[in-house]
Amino acid sequence: MSRPELQAPPEIFYNEEEARKYTRNSRIMEIQSELSHRALELLALPEDGVPRLLLDIGCGSGLSGDTLSESGHQWIGLDISRSMLDVALENEVEGDLLIGDMGQGLGLRSGVIDGAISISAVQWLCNADKSSHIPRLRLKAFFGSLYRCLARGARAAFQVYPENLDQRELILSSAMRAGFAGGVVVDYPNSSKKRKEYLVLTCGPPSISTSTPNGKGEDGESSSDDDSEDEDNQTVSISDRHRPKKKQKITKKGKGREWIIKKKEQMRKKGNVVPPDTKYTARKRKARF
Amino acid sequence: MRLLTHNMLSSNIKGVTNGFPLRIEIEKVVEKQVDFNADFLRNMFPKIEWKALVGAARTLGYVELPEEVEPSRLDSEDFLRKFHHALLELHLEEGALVCPETGRRFPVSKGIPNMLLHEDEV
Numbered sequence: 001m002s003r004p005e006l007q008a009p010p011e012i013f014y015n016e017e018e019a020r021k022y023t024r025n026s027r028i029m030e031i032q033s034e035l036s037h038r039a040l041e042l043l044a045l046p047e048d049g050v051p052r053l054l055l056d057i058g059c060g061s062g063l064s065g066d067t068l069s070e071s072g073h074q075w076i077g078l079d080i081s082r083s084m085l086d087v088a089l090e091n092e093v094e095g096d097l098l099i100g101d102m103g104q105g106l107g108l109r110s111g112v113i114d115g116a117i118s119i120s121a122v123q124w125l126c127n128a129d130k131s132s133h134i135p136r137l138r139l140k141a142f143f144g145s146l147y148r149c150l151a152r153g154a155r156a157a158f159q160v161y162p163e164n165l166d167q168r169e170l171i172l173s174s175a176m177r178a179g180f181a182g183g184v185v186v187d188y189p190n191s192s193k194k195r196k197e198y199l200v201l202t203c204g205p206p207s208i209s210t211s212t213p214n215g216k217g218e219d220g221e222s223s224s225d226d227d228s229e230d231e232d233n234q235t236v237s238i239s240d241r242h243r244p245k246k247k248q249k250i251t252k253k254g255k256g257r258e259w260i261i262k263k264k265e266q267m268r269k270k271g272n273v274v275p276p277d278t279k280y281t282a283r284k285r286k287a288r289f
Numbered sequence: 290m291r292l293l294t295h296n297m298l299s300s301n302i303k304g305v306t307n308g309f310p311l312r313i314e315i316e317k318v319v320e321k322q323v324d325f326n327a328d329f330l331r332n333m334f335p336k337i338e339w340k341a342l343v344g345a346a347r348t349l350g351y352v353e354l355p356e357e358v359e360p361s362r363l364d365s366e367d368f369l370r371k372f373h374h375a376l377l378e379l380h381l382e383e384g385a386l387v388c389p390e391t392g393r394r395f396p397v398s399k400g401i402p403n404m405l406l407h408e409d410e411v
């Protein structure tokens with residue numbers, strides 16, 4: 001399926017049905033919680049046991065915020081989708097919730113927030129959903145207001161799914177222009193499935209403590225390819241912002257005739273109108289007719 | 290929405306220079322118990338706009354907070370309990386937040402303020 005960002009604006013894509021589906025899916029729950037734990041770790045809060053006041057931007061139904069609560073922190077969650085926030089209410093999340101559009105800037109006082117996470121949300125800003133939307137300006141409003149509301153020295157850790165290199169650069173340069181120091185941390189860069197990237201930003205002038213942490217799971221020596229399972233034993237390495245994403249496998253060979261016939265059969269069973277299977281089904285087309 | 294969040298929120302309508310504190314309009318207030326944590330309160334205290342907290346708590350019907358407060362009060366458990374209650378246990382459930390400069394209302398429903406701006410406010 002194509003990326004959600006390309007299908008509809010977030011407040012429409014995450015409608016009641018999608019919000020429920022999203023939050024009940026155990027695979028999604030597991031992944032979001034893992035991403036949130038990693039983001040919280042990347043915030044590198046002082047290990048003094050003191051609960052902090054954190055932001056969860058694009059908090060959705062609260063899967064990410066729950067991770068913050070489990071660690072004892074207080075949080076404020078912002079999301080543009082009322083339906084996602086309603087599910088968060090049903091799940092009795094502990095944070096306070098706000099309906100808001102991060103692209104309009106955060107309406108928060110200066111220097112009061114101890115850290116911010118955002119899980120799978122910021123790439124939405126790269127899309128223009130209305131004629132008045134200019135991604136560059138919305139990113140500027142967002143990062144500018146984020147910079148202001150964070151306490152000096154506080155960090156932001158955002159897991160993002162940029163669609164391509166341009167989007168990654170656009171997001172990163174907007175953050176830098178707002179005054180942040182930091183960069184992109186890539187976990188499991190060698191795995192097409194597990195590869196995840198995080199924007200890790202520090203508020204305030206660069207110092208030793210603002211150097212970008214290492215990504216997980218790039219294991220310099222062996223050139224092991226996809227999906228090594230012993231993820232926790234893999235450590236080390238640099239963030240590599242410029243490594244192009246691997247192409248998805250299916251684009252090389254296509255899905256094959258069998259797969260297509262099976263899918264068509266499934267669609268027929270659902271009562272859909274599907275063209276008959278012929279010798280042309282799933283045949284490779286010439287580049288030009 | 291708790292008063293902790295109210296104390297952080299500021300109206301960011303284009304052109305507004307002082308959007309803090311948002312005025313509170315009440316339809317319904319609820320109380321929910323939260324675990325007491327003195328460390329959190331002490332850490333939070335320097336960032337709180339005290340006058341705004343006192344005012345907001347009053348509006349919600351809680352009048353136990355002192356008008357002025359010395360940091361030395363943070364050693365008093367009695368004081369911390371009151372601070373805790375005002376900051377974390379009182380919720381504006383239904384009502385509105387109002388921009389002090391423009392009078393624009395941000396409705397609060399089921400405890401969630403709707404801070405979305407109209408296009409001409411961005």
Ligand SMILES: C[S@@+](CC[C@H](N)C(=O)[O-])C[C@H]1O[C@@H](n2cnc3c(N)ncnc32)[C@H](O)[C@@H]1O
Nearest residue numbers: 010032058060063079080081101102119121124
């Ligand atoms: C994939 S969900 C992630 C939700 C949650 N962080 C989690 O980990 O489960 C992305 C969320 O970003 C929100 N979102 C997208 N664009 C937004 C915007 N401009 N302002 C605020 N939230 C936005 C969507 O409504 C959606 O809830």
